[in-house]
Amino acid sequence: MAHVRTYRTNVRIGNWNEDLRLEEVDLAVTKDGGLHFGDVVMLVNMGGENREYSALSINADINSLTKIPSPGIQAPCGISAGRGIQPCTRTAFIITSVDGSPEGSTLHFEQSFALKTTSGFARGLYLTSDLKNFQKCAKKSRLQEVNLTDDASFLSRWKVVHFDPQERLEYEGQPVLANVRVLIIHCKTNQALAVLGDQVLWTTYGKEYEVTAHTFLDSHKAEQDNNHWILCTSDPAGEGLVLLNRPQSAAKDVELTQANTSI
Template identity: 35%
Template sequence: MSVRTYNPSVRVGNWNEDIQLEEDTLKDFLQKRESGELLYQKRTKLEQTIFKKIDLSISRDGLVHFGDKVNIRCPAALDRTQYFAHKDPRNECNLAVVPQINKILYSNKFEGPCSVTGCREVAANLRSTFVIKSPDGIPDGEPLRYGQVFYLCTMDDEGGNLYLHSDRVSLHKSPNKSRHQEVSLVCEPSFLTEWKILHIKPKLRMEYEGIPVPANCKIIFHHVKTGQNLSVEEEFCIRTSFGTREYEISSHTYLDSHRADMEQNHWQIVMGVPGDEVYPVTFPSSGTASTTTGTS
């Protein structure tokens, strides 16, 4: 009499190991979900921290002041395709922080040292918003002037307190691609974190010394210690930990044949102005005595 060696209820192969692997996978998933380590949870947390929208300070007199929340923007370069067929024009970009993702997910703030890049996303968020501070104890609200030393810092309340830093090129410290002077963010202020604003035209710099800096106008960011200017390396793009391609930032003075700074060194201190969508202008109602539509 023959005996059936196989029927649908028989389990073959490493069935016990497969069951254990499925259970371990499920347990690992539940543990990561409870601790917030899943990829979609990390993405959501990043959007709620460093990509959170920030309202810039309003420049009601058209000037930049100490304590203002600003964006540091490099305008778009001119279209040079008629001269260089292989070269695309550079987009406008904001100076932005590139933190270590693991650190910011646990601390919810920037921890130095951090690198900086030229982010093509020009919307104001935590990683692209900076605060202008005085090293001499000048109170907030005082206008920043040409040639006046200042610190460019990340935001205190939400993003930590890091200072824009630069130092001379060394064998072990330089940007990976351009090999120019490195720019980064550090925890402690020093003479290497001191910057000042210069007029965009070299012939007018002495005349504008001590005059308040206007907002949303082209200026030059000058590093006091090394004498180099903040620049965008439009020839070199780097891939960040967020998966985006952004311009490399360095301190290097690009001069043309007339000894004037080139487009890579042109920056704007971007601020809000009255009437922006963030701060809409409100008018008094027609029924009050303060309306401007009435006649005397």
Template identity: 45%
Template structure:
């Protein structure tokens, strides 16, 4: 016949109570995984104030967005494409273990939001000792940094040449990403829009 085992140990109530107390304590201290993820997202989505130029030029130290403006030709060539995009930290590539600050390398992507927040704003930084508030000039090197809403670590926008093993996932062009190391990959230059007039505008302030 069927035998019933009646001598199995009963659940340990003190052990369950200890786990519950530990859970409640970590929740009060904000140490739960979901709480840490929410805090990081709050930092990245924190509203930012863009710099306002008083002389019509872009300066070192300015807080800016990298915006793809409306372009009728791009919409005509690529039906369904969003005409206004900003470069932003890619939330899909952030590790769930990056609780306090962003980890390098960190991916970036184009997003439809044009509201300035921590994930899509950058600070223009000098790489040759130029003082803050000085206008940037065509052909002059600079870097673009972001803290992602934190204050303890700066990441720099970088780009590398396309190769057989290194390329952007969607466009298959050269990669653009954030890194914590300054190098020639993090140096950028402003070029005049018309290629035929670039040499004439070399050294002039960027409007």
């Protein structure tokens, strides 16, 4: 395939596409197995019937860029689920306190928090959503839109809940573990972050999945795998992602999901 220039020289910010996609980011290394405020994580959906593994990713194009005061993306900016499972500027998000919890303290189930992009080129923008209306909704599915803004308001608050409804009450208030399946719920609208395998976006980075805030329930009123996320951290041994270094555990997790939905 011939190389296609995706930026204009008069923008004067260099190859922004490479800046977002290839610049490596160090994810958090958790010693106690839990997630903490200030941790840099990658949000991965394990895939399903009509989609592959994918990671929550900044979906910037030439119209999402600014060179003032320095080169970077600007708000609002889109979000998608990319199939490149690697920590980089596009896929790194910081678990950010919104209730005064100090950095380094443990994140608990049902506790409000924000997800923020890294500083520098990614500008420290907040993952945000709001009730859909005729003018503001996801482009393909027309469901509730999710994007990045610079406004740290109630619209950018989320919470983690256990993926199994029957165990949700038991886990409320308990520490959230890294590298396990959870749901990420938007606090204002109570809709779950979701990947849509049947809604494909053609982006600067290739074919990716649309991301919305919408809770998909099966016949047993349990959230489907569209809503299942893993907040990934680095392996303490320094050998990449825990998720990729433990494929047997990941495969077993997927089998359990399929078994639960087929009962």
